[in-house]
Amino acid sequence: MTNPLAAPDPWDYVADGYDEVSADIMLPFAQIALDVADPKPDARILDVAAGPGTLTLPAATRVAKVDAVDFSPPMIERLLRHVRAAGLTNVAAQVGDGQALPFADNEFDAAFSMFGLMFFPDRGKGFAELHRVLKPGGVAVVSSWAPVSESSLMTLIFDALRAGNPEMPRPQTNPASLENSDTFDRELRAAGFREASVEPHTISLAFDSADALWDRFARGSAPLQLSRRNLGAEDWTRREQLTLDHLRANYTPGQALSTTAWLGSGTK
Numbered sequence: 001m002t003n004p005l006a007a008p009d010p011w012d013y014v015a016d017g018y019d020e021v022s023a024d025i026m027l028p029f030a031q032i033a034l035d036v037a038d039p040k041p042d043a044r045i046l047d048v049a050a051g052p053g054t055l056t057l058p059a060a061t062r063v064a065k066v067d068a069v070d071f072s073p074p075m076i077e078r079l080l081r082h083v084r085a086a087g088l089t090n091v092a093a094q095v096g097d098g099q100a101l102p103f104a105d106n107e108f109d110a111a112f113s114m115f116g117l118m119f120f121p122d123r124g125k126g127f128a129e130l131h132r133v134l135k136p137g138g139v140a141v142v143s144s145w146a147p148v149s150e151s152s153l154m155t156l157i158f159d160a161l162r163a164g165n166p167e168m169p170r171p172q173t174n175p176a177s178l179e180n181s182d183t184f185d186r187e188l189r190a191a192g193f194r195e196a197s198v199e200p201h202t203i204s205l206a207f208d209s210a211d212a213l214w215d216r217f218a219r220g221s222a223p224l225q226l227s228r229r230n231l232g233a234e235d236w237t238r239r240e241q242l243t244l245d246h247l248r249a250n251y252t253p254g255q256a257l258s259t260t261a262w263l264g265s266g267t268k
Ligand SMILES: C[S@@+](CC[C@H](N)C(=O)[O-])C[C@H]1O[C@@H](n2cnc3c(N)ncnc32)[C@H](O)[C@@H]1O
Pocket: 005, 006, 008, 011, 012, 023, 026, 030, 048, 049, 050, 051, 052, 053, 054, 055, 069, 070, 071, 072, 075, 096, 097, 098, 099, 113, 114, 115, 116, 117, 119, 120
């Protein structure tokens, strides 16, 4: 079955919400990725599946030039709006597919794909393209979520979603996905990266209320916004109410919850 998130449409649809509520949840991982690659001030770097610029924007303040690519035009519009608002002149952004990058070989000192390449139908091509466009010695950093069971935030959210829709299966770890650090490591090496490593990084988040937690999560989530659109208002509202009831009963305002991502890196 094709993953709906492998096509631009859900990302086009969620772009505004993602930019408003999700990008700053993802920002700590972008900052860790930049620290892992540690590009020099004169570096040219690439952000693949850049979204609204979660990594591109902080990167542009520490390197000479950033290229950003995303297959969703509204994501690129959002990114460019932030670039203009920040007065940055060293960012070039374009709509494009991470599996066929619009760049020549050996152009970049570092290349990133934060929570993007994990959705590509052909991840092998995604990794190979990152490798191709890097200069020899260049570093790639790619992120993907660790299994739900390792994240108290995601465990609570999935329990709440199942309270709204008991038919929803419990989250299963897919050993063939980048959730599995061995698969992740193998795919990095298969693309030709040396010194490959895949490390867990955990961040902690707290919310003012269960409703705030839900708002932050739901508005920026492509799968949830897709299901909202497909279900129609009545069914969505009924499920959302049950989900919120679960969250209100199980989340204490201010409680810290964790979420863990894998950051895989390698050198060309
Ligand atoms: C979860 S968002 C991550 C955005 C950003 N990198 C971040 O860390 O916040 C996933 C992004 O991947 C993009 N994407 C998914 N598949 C893609 C592909 N084949 N080529 C380019 N972009 C893609 C989506 O449009 C979306 O902007």
